[in-house]
Amino acid sequence: MKFAVKAWSNGRARAGILHLGTSTIDTPSLLLSTRKGLPHFISPDLLSCLPSPESRLLHVSPLHFLEGLSMKTISKIGGLHQLLGLHDHCFVSVPRDSIQCLPEANSTNKIGASFETPCGRLLIKPVEYMEMISSTRPELWATLADEVPAWVSDKRNKTSVDRTIKWLDECISLSPASGAVFGAIVGGSSLEERRRCAQEVATRNVSGYWVGGLGLGESMDERPALLNAVIEALPEEKPRLICGLGLPEEILQGIAAGVDLFESTYIYHLTLGGFALTFPLDRTQINALNLAPSDVGSDPRKINLRATVFRKDTMPIVEGCTCYTCRNHTRAYINHLLNVHEMLAQILLEIHNTHHFLGFFRLIREAINAGRFEEFRKEFVQRWR
Amino acid sequence: MNWPRALLTDSGGFQMVSLLHLADITEKGVTFQSPVDGKPMLLTPEESIQIQNKIGADIIMALDDVVKTTITGPRIEEAMHRTLRWIDRCIAAHKRPHDQNLFGIVQGGLDPVLRDICVRGLVDRNLPGYAIGGLAGGEDKDSFWRVVAQCTATLPEDKPRYVMGVGYPLDIVVCSALGADMYDCVYPTRTARFGTAIVPEGVLKLKHKAMAEDTRPIDPTCACMVCKNYTRAYIHSLVTKDAMGSQLLSFHNLYYMMQLSRNLHSSIVQGKFPKFVCNFLQKMFPKGDIPEWVCNAMEVAEIDISSCCAPFRYIQATKVQSNLNEDEIQAV
Numbered sequence: 001m002k003f004a005v006k007a008w009s010n011g012r013a014r015a016g017i018l019h020l021g022t023s024t025i026d027t028p029s030l031l032l033s034t035r036k037g038l039p040h041f042i043s044p045d046l047l048s049c050l051p052s053p054e055s056r057l058l059h060v061s062p063l064h065f066l067e068g069l070s071m072k073t074i075s076k077i078g079g080l081h082q083l084l085g086l087h088d089h090c091f092v093s094v095p096r097d098s099i100q101c102l103p104e105a106n107s108t109n110k111i112g113a114s115f116e117t118p119c120g121r122l123l124i125k126p127v128e129y130m131e132m133i134s135s136t137r138p139e140l141w142a143t144l145a146d147e148v149p150a151w152v153s154d155k156r157n158k159t160s161v162d163r164t165i166k167w168l169d170e171c172i173s174l175s176p177a178s179g180a181v182f183g184a185i186v187g188g189s190s191l192e193e194r195r196r197c198a199q200e201v202a203t204r205n206v207s208g209y210w211v212g213g214l215g216l217g218e219s220m221d222e223r224p225a226l227l228n229a230v231i232e233a234l235p236e237e238k239p240r241l242i243c244g245l246g247l248p249e250e251i252l253q254g255i256a257a258g259v260d261l262f263e264s265t266y267i268y269h270l271t272l273g274g275f276a277l278t279f280p281l282d283r284t285q286i287n288a289l290n291l292a293p294s295d296v297g298s299d300p301r302k303i304n305l306r307a308t309v310f311r312k313d314t315m316p317i318v319e320g321c322t323c324y325t326c327r328n329h330t331r332a333y334i335n336h337l338l339n340v341h342e343m344l345a346q347i348l349l350e351i352h353n354t355h356h357f358l359g360f361f362r363l364i365r366e367a368i369n370a371g372r373f374e375e376f377r378k379e380f381v382q383r384w385r
Numbered sequence: 386m387n388w389p390r391a392l393l394t395d396s397g398g399f400q401m402v403s404l405l406h407l408a409d410i411t412e413k414g415v416t417f418q419s420p421v422d423g424k425p426m427l428l429t430p431e432e433s434i435q436i437q438n439k440i441g442a443d444i445i446m447a448l449d450d451v452v453k454t455t456i457t458g459p460r461i462e463e464a465m466h467r468t469l470r471w472i473d474r475c476i477a478a479h480k481r482p483h484d485q486n487l488f489g490i491v492q493g494g495l496d497p498v499l500r501d502i503c504v505r506g507l508v509d510r511n512l513p514g515y516a517i518g519g520l521a522g523g524e525d526k527d528s529f530w531r532v533v534a535q536c537t538a539t540l541p542e543d544k545p546r547y548v549m550g551v552g553y554p555l556d557i558v559v560c561s562a563l564g565a566d567m568y569d570c571v572y573p574t575r576t577a578r579f580g581t582a583i584v585p586e587g588v589l590k591l592k593h594k595a596m597a598e599d600t601r602p603i604d605p606t607c608a609c610m611v612c613k614n615y616t617r618a619y620i621h622s623l624v625t626k627d628a629m630g631s632q633l634l635s636f637h638n639l640y641y642m643m644q645l646s647r648n649l650h651s652s653i654v655q656g657k658f659p660k661f662v663c664n665f666l667q668k669m670f671p672k673g674d675i676p677e678w679v680c681n682a683m684e685v686a687e688i689d690i691s692s693c694c695a696p697f698r699y700i701q702a703t704k705v706q707s708n709l710n711e712d713e714i715q716a717v
Contacts, residue, residue, distance in 0.1 A: 035627055035629065036619075036622060036623060036627060036629070038629050039629075040627075040628065040629070041628060041629070041632075043629070043632050043633070043636070044610070044614065045610055065622065067622065067626065068597060068621060068622035068626075069597065069618055069619065069621070069622040070597065070598070073597065073598050073600065073618050076600055077600050077616055077618065077619075083615075083616070083619055084614075084615075084619075085610075085613075085614025085615055118626075328387045329387060333386065333387075343628055343631070343632070346628070
């Protein structure tokens, strides 16, 4: 893995280039969320219709495989690339997926990290986690962390930092020859603990940093300070990955603090709810946007295609959008699919939402490269307040 | 739908009868309870054709009076005659005969006399194609193939014969041998959603524990995207739990059915159909225990499958009943 910062904009926001596997990815970038390695709905043959190479970073939680596929078998098959038939994609392993594998801080103990999963509550020891990493062979993986929600006691929070650092060392000592390791940084909502953890992890031999424990109860207002406390202690030239920030405003918050890679469940939740992103990505669209309240509801950033108003709407979700869904289908058709409970609805929505959200990241990178990220951020937040 | 290829719509009759309670059939049409608000609704032949005219499919189906083959009695005859009366109403209501092909449906239960009357009646109307309906509903296989055989023998040679609701690969091979051309069935996708793959040997239940360690593809002879990229073990981890499992298995199963059709077609064109049938049966019945109904149907279809039937099949059966020893049986 190679990473280099290429441009800065107003403070900590930065644009970079990440070389991972066979891909060269511009950052800030989005990791697509997966279930057992494949998207939730987009079939493998349709993955190529997503913009490339931005869509090639996939977040994989190795815990998903515990539900029916042994590590031995995955190893025998040859790891994730072989298992999933995806040879052009890059896999980033983080145990937590913010959808179904959530850290269960009450059950985590000195032996391992506890997660609430579809196959029950699992306790993952560092040595077991490293077996998963060795078998699945992702291009990049985060060390095992003890993530705690914002409301735990100071004592519990301090323990989580000590544990996370201990497990980091254990994971590194067991690490396979290939695959870049990102050191996990926790600390709950304590600035001191966040700083302490970041400072410790910064001394370790890792390729980058994974900021964990966020999106677990802290408010958006608290977050900038926590992020800054972490980022300030980290070397500038190594990439930073974060999980649990989903909404566009949260992404912007993370980028402003100096984060490069994001794993977000926003697309998944939108898709399940029947929502499609519609906020304009084109500068001319933004200027021409009629901001009069529409009769569809109060959120002009997205539409809910279940709404009866779309029954006869023969427009694509977003006019001019070049995604597979907008090139081939109408709002009316997706509305119909949702009404008759056809899975094609989720497939088409996931394609469009992914395409659109990746477009949002592209806009962000353009703004950073042009040195006007803060302006872009203010404008975006203001417009959709 | 943005579907540039051929489309066929059904009349809606079967779905109503099979999927809804309190469907009542009268001369006017089918009265049923609306699934949306429970109000009584009536689907007439005219209305069905009007809807199908609007949808615009290339082939549309007449509204027929369909009864289950497991029913006996005068209801079957009533349904057959009504189907003939309704076909005239469908023809009269059809506003787009130049874009859309209206197929009639042969009814008559398992009664050869009724089936014959129905075939003659429909052929008189000179329709673009004919469906063989009322089957694929739980009747025994022996009755099933005989009805298909009778219909294909008497329907015009130069028009498509469409066996509705069929089906399993074996049924399709038999019906094709008997002269049928078109089929429709929910089987490939429904069985996929339950975790079952269609393979040359029959079926493969991906849910089974043994699949968890199996690193082979579903079908090593299949060229589909799923068999080229995924192992049974991975699919096993997905089926019945993740939507992707249903998708991948549906993809394979549909590919399998399309490949089967392609092979049936090309083997007939190349004059190698009997050989294809034998290979197909050998893979499915490696011990040669081909069901009797298949043997009987192939005999009528004049396809020689003796090479794949176990030679001592009948003798094995009689051995139990007699006291002949091994040498004596060999000599028979």
